[in-house]
Amino acid sequence: MQTAPQAAPRHIAIVMDGNGRWAKQRHLPRLAGHRQGVESLRRCVNACAARGIEVLTVFAFSSENWSRPPDEVSGLMELMGKALLREVPRLVSDGVRLYFVGERASLSAGMREALQSAEAATAANRRMVLNVCFNYGGRWDIAQAAAALAARGEAITEERLARAMAMGHVPDPDLVIRTGGETRISNFLLWQAAYAELYFTDALWPDFDEAALDAAIADYAARERRFGRTSEQVVNVSEPSC
Ligand code: IPE
Ligand code: IPE
Ligand code: MG
Numbered sequence: 001m002q003t004a005p006q007a008a009p010r011h012i013a014i015v016m017d018g019n020g021r022w023a024k025q026r027h028l029p030r031l032a033g034h035r036q037g038v039e040s041l042r043r044c045v046n047a048c049a050a051r052g053i054e055v056l057t058v059f060a061f062s063s064e065n066w067s068r069p070p071d072e073v074s075g076l077m078e079l080m081g082k083a084l085l086r087e088v089p090r091l092v093s094d095g096v097r098l099y100f101v102g103e104r105a106s107l108s109a110g111m112r113e114a115l116q117s118a119e120a121a122t123a124a125n126r127r128m129v130l131n132v133c134f135n136y137g138g139r140w141d142i143a144q145a146a147a148a149l150a151a152r153g154e155a156i157t158e159e160r161l162a163r164a165m166a167m168g169h170v171p172d173p174d175l176v177i178r179t180g181g182e183t184r185i186s187n188f189l190l191w192q193a194a195y196a197e198l199y200f201t202d203a204l205w206p207d208f209d210e211a212a213l214d215a216a217i218a219d220y221a222a223r224e225r226r227f228g229r230t231s232e233q234v235v236n237v238s239e240p241s242c
Helices: 019-025 029-048 061-066 070-094 109-121 140-152 159-163 210-221 232-239
Strands: 011-015 055-062 097-102 129-135 175-178 199-200
Touching: 019 029, 029 055, 029 070, 029 129, 029 210, 055 061, 055 070, 061 109, 070 097, 070 109, 070 140, 097 109, 129 140, 175 210, 199 210
Parallel strands: 011 055, 011 175, 055 129, 097 129, 175 199
Antiparallel strands: none
C-alpha cells in the first residue's frame, strides 16, 4: 500500500521530561539534571534551526510543577533567570525569536521583567520561533482564551478561540515529542495537538541529541496524516494526476 510522502514538520513541540531521572542515575541532585536539560535545549534549538524547522515549542514548567518540593521550584526559577541572561545574546545572533507562553501573573515581578526583556531582545529575529511554555497548562490556555472572548462579548467559535490562545501566533504543531518514557500529554497543547503526530522516546531529556531528533523526524516522515480522510484520498491529493 502506497502512503503519501510526508513533508518535514514545520512545528515541533517537545515535552522535555526526564531531567530528574538523569540526575538520579548519576547520584546527583535533581537540579543538576535541570541544568543539563538547559544544555540539551541549546543543542536542540541549534539542531532545529539547522534543519529549517520554523517553530520549536518546549514545555519547561507546567501549571502543576508548582506542587514539587519548594527548593526544586525555586531552583528551577533561578535556573530560568540565569539561562536567559546567558542564552539570549546567542539566540539574538542565531536569529531565534523567543516567546514565553503561560500564565505570568503568579510569577515574581523580577521574572516577569526578565521574560519580557528576553522577548523584546529577540523580537526582530526571523529564522526560527522558540516558544518556551513556562507556567503553562493546556487547560489554562483554553480557559483564558474563552474568558478573553467572553470579556469582549464575542461569540465563541473554534477560529476565535484558536486566535485568542497563548499559542495563537504560530501554526499547530505537526510533531509532538515526549522524552523520558512516559506516554501521556501532561496538560501540554491540549487544543493545538488535536492532529499532531505523537512520538514517545525513552531517552531522558538531557540525553536527547541530534541523532534522537533525526530519528523522531524520520519517524514522522514515514507517517500518513489523514485528518479524517481515507488513505486513498490522501494518496490521490498528494499525487496530482497526469
Ligand atoms: C522535566 O524533567 C523538567 C520539568 C518538569 C521541569 P523532570 O524533572 O520531570 O524529570 P523526571 O520525570 O523526574 O525524571
Ligand atoms: C511535564 O513533565 C512537564 C514538563 C516537562 C515541564 P512532568 O514530569 O511534570 O509530567 P508528569 O507529572 O510526569 O505527568
Ligand atoms: Mg517528569
